Amino acid sequence: MGEFDLIEHYFKSAAKSSAGVDLGIGDDCALLAPAPGMQLAISSDMLVEGRHFLSTVSPEALGHKALAVNLSDLAACGAKPAAFTLALSLPHVDEAWLAGFSRGLFTLADAHGCALIGGDTTAGPLNICITIFGHVPTGQALLRSGAKAGDDVYVSGLPGQARLALEAFRGNISLEEKGFALTRERMERPTPRVALGQALRGIASSAIDVSDGLLGDFGHVLKASQLGADIDLSAIDSIAAHAYFFPASSRFDQKFLRKMVLSGGDDYELVFTAPASKREAVQAAAQATQTHITRIGQTQAAPGLRLLEANGELAPNDFTSFDHFKS
Ligand code: ADP
Ligand code: MG
Numbered sequence: 001m002g003e004f005d006l007i008e009h010y011f012k013s014a015a016k017s018s019a020g021v022d023l024g025i026g027d028d029c030a031l032l033a034p035a036p037g038m039q040l041a042i043s044s045d046m047l048v049e050g051r052h053f054l055s056t057v058s059p060e061a062l063g064h065k066a067l068a069v070n071l072s073d074l075a076a077c078g079a080k081p082a083a084f085t086l087a088l089s090l091p092h093v094d095e096a097w098l099a100g101f102s103r104g105l106f107t108l109a110d111a112h113g114c115a116l117i118g119g120d121t122t123a124g125p126l127n128i129c130i131t132i133f134g135h136v137p138t139g140q141a142l143l144r145s146g147a148k149a150g151d152d153v154y155v156s157g158l159p160g161q162a163r164l165a166l167e168a169f170r171g172n173i174s175l176e177e178k179g180f181a182l183t184r185e186r187m188e189r190p191t192p193r194v195a196l197g198q199a200l201r202g203i204a205s206s207a208i209d210v211s212d213g214l215l216g217d218f219g220h221v222l223k224a225s226q227l228g229a230d231i232d233l234s235a236i237d238s239i240a241a242h243a244y245f246f247p248a249s250s251r252f253d254q255k256f257l258r259k260m261v262l263s264g265g266d267d268y269e270l271v272f273t274a275p276a277s278k279r280e281a282v283q284a285a286a287q288a289t290q291t292h293i294t295r296i297g298q299t300q301a302a303p304g305l306r307l308l309e310a311n312g313e314l315a316p317n318d319f320t321s322f323d324h325f326k327s
Contacts, residue, residue, distance in 0.1 A: 018115035030117035041079035063104025075197030079134030086119035147225035163264025199285035207272035
């Protein structure tokens with residue numbers, strides 16, 4: 001199977017159209033026509049074998065995850081997905097792999113009304129790069145720089161689960177079968193919080209998605225907003241204690257579980273801030289989108305990130321986040 005047949009069979013034939021896409025796959029460029037009053041939100045993410053995924057991952061899960069991490073970026077800006085391009089480097093044409101990959105990819109794409117509009121295909125080490133395009137009303141994107149002192153800090157979902165699975169894959173911990181299946185699912189098939197991100201427009205003052213670890217990524221918000229924050233460790237413990245965090249969380253000590261939640265990475269949850277006056281609106285947005293959220297602290301004018309025990313005592317912050325060039 002040659003390059004063009006491969007594109008036609010696995011990608012072009014499955015690509016649907018979407019509002020705002022005037023021309024999709026097949027010409028030298030795709031053509032997008034954003035509606036008046038809307039801005040285009042654009043983001044790219046690259047997935048490299050051995051770095052971002054293990055060779056054991058199923059092609060279907062990989063197709064899902066490659067798009068999910070991009071949708072997560074749109075979610076963090078409060079944008080509505082519209083279209084994406086796919087640049088694919090493949091060691092050889094493996095039809096079973098391509099069929100699984102495109103199934104995982106298009107199942108998620110179709111669920112979000114996000115159309116594949118083009119890409120590039122070449123031979124080489126397995127590498128997947130997606131660029132995604134979304135729409136957001138002009139001036140309403142959620143930005144890292146928008147937090148104000150005294151805002152509440154929230155996180156969606158149960159960050160830390162993906163890292164538990166990674167630690168199990170690495171042989172550093174052992175999980176019983178059910179816990180492993182559950183956390184592996186979170187690692188391999190993350191749920192981008194697309195609906196929550198859009199529901200938070202006009203409510204949240206800032207947002208970011210968690211790819212490298214909750215504290216590290218939230219640190220980018222604090223830096224951009226020139227603020228500090230107090231994080232409430234009892235809220236972090238409540239995330240780790242959640243029944244769905246992983247059924248046997250009682251087997252691990254508090255410090256380890258806090259590390260999973262605060263610096264695990266690969267979560268694709270949203271961390272966002274909102275003024276305390278918007279607490280009801282935040283809860284309503286979470287409920288309307290059926291997303292679990294936890295209020296985990298408050299921003300402060302004083303710089304720095306402080307971790308506070310329930311009794312107000314300051315805990316040491318040794319929760320560094322993932323850095324591709326260091327670990
Ligand atoms: P060009 O050489 O002009 O860049 P190509 O021959 O690489 O175009 O691709 C032909 C068409 O197929 C283009 O419209 C391109 O966007 C699309 N395409 C190539 N690879 C992919 C892919 N992996 N997924 C979706 N569309 C693709
Ligand atoms: Mg090309």
